[in-house]
Amino acid sequence: MNDTITPQRAAARHAALRFLTAGSVDDGKSTLIGRLLYDSRALLTDQVEALRRHSRGSGALDLSLLTDGLEAEREQGITIDVAYRYFATPRRKFIIADAPGHEQYTRNMVTAAAGSHAAVVLVDVTKLDLSRRPVTLLPQTRRHALLAHRLGVPHLVFAVNKIDAVPDAGAAYAAVRQALEAFARRAGLEPAGIVPVSALRGDNVTAPLDADWYDGPPLLALLESLPVLQPDGDAPWRLPVQWVARGGDGTGHQPRICWGRLATGTVRPGDAVAVFPSGETARVAQVLHHAGQPLAAGDAGQSVGLVLDRAIDVSRGDWLAAPGALEGRRRFAATLAWLDPEPALVGRRYWLRHGHRWVQGRLVAIEHRLDIDTLEPVEAQHLGVNDLGRVVVETAEPLPLTAFSGSTEGGALIVVDPATHRTSGALLVD
Structure with missing residues (x-):
């Protein structure tokens, strides 16, 4: 050992x-x-x-x-x-x-x-x-x-x-x-x-x-x-964009800086970039510390700003990543922790937040509910407050989902009721 x-x-x-x-x-x-x-x-x-x-x-x-x-x-x-x-x-x-x-x-x-x-x-x-x-x-x-x-x-x-x-x-x-x-x-x-x-x-x-x-x-x-588990630094790098700002270098040049916390991997100047969902590509010109100083590299879990080598459309809610690291999905299975007094019903539409993006989603199926007394899955037509169940969800737009066990950034979604604006549940992607 x-x-x-x-x-x-x-x-x-x-x-x-x-x-x-x-x-x-x-x-x-x-x-x-x-x-x-x-x-x-x-x-x-x-x-x-x-x-x-x-x-x-x-x-x-x-x-x-x-x-x-x-x-x-x-x-x-x-x-x-x-x-x-x-x-x-x-x-x-x-x-x-x-x-x-x-x-x-x-x-x-x-x-x-x-x-x-x-x-x-x-x-x-x-x-x-x-x-x-x-x-x-x-x-x-x-x-x-x-x-x-x-x-x-x-x-x-x-x-x-x-x-x-x-x-x-x-x-x-x-x-x-x-x-x-x-x-x-x-x-x-x-x-x-x-x-x-x-x-x-x-x-x-x-x-x-x-x-x-x-x-x-x-x-x-x-x-x-107890050890604190660190973000996966060996996986391809992925960054959910939290906001896009203008920077200044004192010469009048104001490059756009894409800020966010690196979910996985390590990003360096010169690395290739793919933008999700647009699919446009570029290269990293600079990696910036949150205080604005240039970095040789940004590591998983670190908040950084990325300056790209060319002007492309990037907005809050987009993802920047190594080419091939992200794949969009519109239908997925997940564990749903339901927190709303109004039950979760098949066919209902909700707002979902993934990373920094909001999309509409629909509950396609409830596969089962977990009985907390027997710890066995039981058939269910709906999920009540504080229930845990396995569900299938479909979204209006593709999302770059990952398994929750491997990435809380890419594998977790918040469910919001569009009528009451209450936070209704949490989805954990299988």
């Missing part, structure tokens, strides 16, 4: 980790994030003082207030919107998304999952019937784990929370772990870890748990060790 630490592997090990917390209502997601911030000393003095004033002598800080920022959240004691927080340890930086647990706000959890490197799904051990074997997991726990997996989140961590609130913590953890492992096998996912924690007391969050029934790492150490 080759253990050489390449620059790419080193970057994956130390890059900032974006992760979300998910789970059922009152599982302790906001409290866990507050504990991570508090124990890692990421809070300002006035924030700590505000928490102490709110506790009013109870002795226990309500750490959930650090993320539940909306007035309605504080009044109801639930998370409604996605809250983002930032902290760092000596080993790496973190960006946390606190996703709502209530089924009504599952669409916000999907938003948080977009672009996340990891998901921490909390399991409240006090809500489970530990007298029965096997232990039955809550539906929202299964739903959030499946959504994170289907939305391409690379690492899934289960945090068994409130382990201090059950009489026999070791036996409870073992039973819940067994249920989670059985669920993961049936769902076809591989957890990065199953960690017992107490977000309220801080047990096994940042410091190791002093217990003979668990010898694994604390949650923070596990998160510090």
Whole structure:
């Protein structure tokens, strides 16, 4: 086995980790994030003082207030919107998304999952019937784990929370772990870890748990060790154009600059360019850094500007790529995560956003719906709110689609209802 630490592997090990917390209502997601911030000393003095004033002598800080920022959240004691927080340890930086647990706000959890490197799904051990074997997991726990997996989140961590609130913590953890492992096998996912924690007391969050029934790492150490998957630098280069601007070199010459984030590959001056959908060709005259300085090359995941060697029509929503790297399709199969109270119906037309382009699309067929209890596909005539299903879609214009597993840029689409303008669903290309 080759253990050489390449620059790419080193970057994956130390890059900032974006992760979300998910789970059922009152599982302790906001409290866990507050504990991570508090124990890692990421809070300002006035924030700590505000928490102490709110506790009013109870002795226990309500750490959930650090993320539940909306007035309605504080009044109801639930998370409604996605809250983002930032902290760092000596080993790496973190960006946390606190996703709502209530089924009504599952669409916000999907938003948080977009672009996340990891998901921490909390399991409240006090809500489970530990007298029965096997232990039955809550539906929202299964739903959030499946959504994170289907939305391409690379690492899934289960945090068994409130382990201090059950009489026999070791036996409870073992039973819940067994249920989670059985669920993961049936769902076809591989957890990065199953960690017992107490977000309220801080047990096994940042410091190791002093217990003979668990010898694994604390949650923070596990998160510090997760690699961040880098965009595919070996594939042919592809760039979705976000906007086209005029540049200036001080001589009065104003070349057009095509800006965007490189989805895959490496682009250099002199490389051939094919424009999608027009099919026109050119060559790259310059690759520019976002601050405007010339670059020798642009790498996957980097935001760059491309100046072409001749004036051709390029607009927002077009793609620039190596010749032969893009192929348009108008009909495709995909996993659909449906988020709208109005059901998804065969034959209905929707607006679809792919990259930076909007096109009209039609739902041609619903092949099946995924039953989150049995994890089996079942026949369905429509998809209701929070359902997952496999569908066939047809678009009015060809799109340069790729499999979602290989490219979130080319393999994901947003579905918008043309009548209500609500974001109705997310399509993940098979």
